[in-house]
Amino acid sequence: MENNELLISELKTLLNGGGAHVGLKDAIEGLPFNLLGEKPFKLPYSIWQLVEHIRIAQWDMLEFSKDGNHKSPKWPDEYWPKASEPKDEQEWHNCLIQIDEDLEAFLELIESSDLYQEIPNGNGQSILREAFQIADHNAYHIAEIVIIRRLMDVWKS
Template identity: 60%
Template sequence: MSSEHEIIVNEIIKLLRGGSTHIGLKDALDGLPAHARGDKSVKLPYSIWQLVEHIRISQWDMLQFCLDANHKSPKWPDEYWPKEAAPADDKAWEDALKQIDDDLEQFIRLFQEEDIYKEIPHGNGQSLLREALQIADHTSYHISEIIVIRRLQDNYR
């Protein structure tokens, strides 16, 4: 691997995990009270739970697209957004966060091992590099919303 390629891969992995100028999901959720997960009192369209689930579903979909030519994406937008404002219980919350972490690490392994510039054969011009940038951009956008909601709830640092 050339040093330029290694620099790009390492910087994008840092971006995916929430490094440098981006706060990661774990930091954005650190100290979040359980009762605030489904709070919609701030009159924004989504609760923190709905944003977390949307991140989970979207990232899972992008990962599966990269791995499986037969993958069927959820129906947009209905199946990308949970209807419930709050998780069913603590286990649902923890399971969602675990899947986000696990899927991200699986994507990162793929990103480290494969040609990041090669078009995904069953796609329309997508590559692992494009999917990595999309995951990072999408997740950071919604992390920002989580932070805004937490600030409006007065429970963020």
């Protein structure tokens, strides 16, 4: 396997939640819908807000990677939902679908792009840098989801 193929393979594993941390699917598996808006122990975010934030940020990094002219949402206001819970199960479902679809699109992008080339109109960012950014950002917030589930005593044993 040549070096670039190995790097792409490792990036895919990392972006899918492999290695040292769980992925989003595992972090939310079996989570009751009625607990999505809970903020135990006065934590600042609910699981819904964390998952929706992951969706928005990942979408933004994908779009920026595809088009250096992409206009990002206003930080931090437009990266975090105001509501602590989704309005209904359809909104939750749609959020999860977009996360999956955007991640799949980003995985396709890393396979078809020069990982090291600077993204036009960026500040030195590359697809490789954005891949690490998505993986790091998602892992951070997924860990918060696991902690919230543990505090609510609804984490897998």
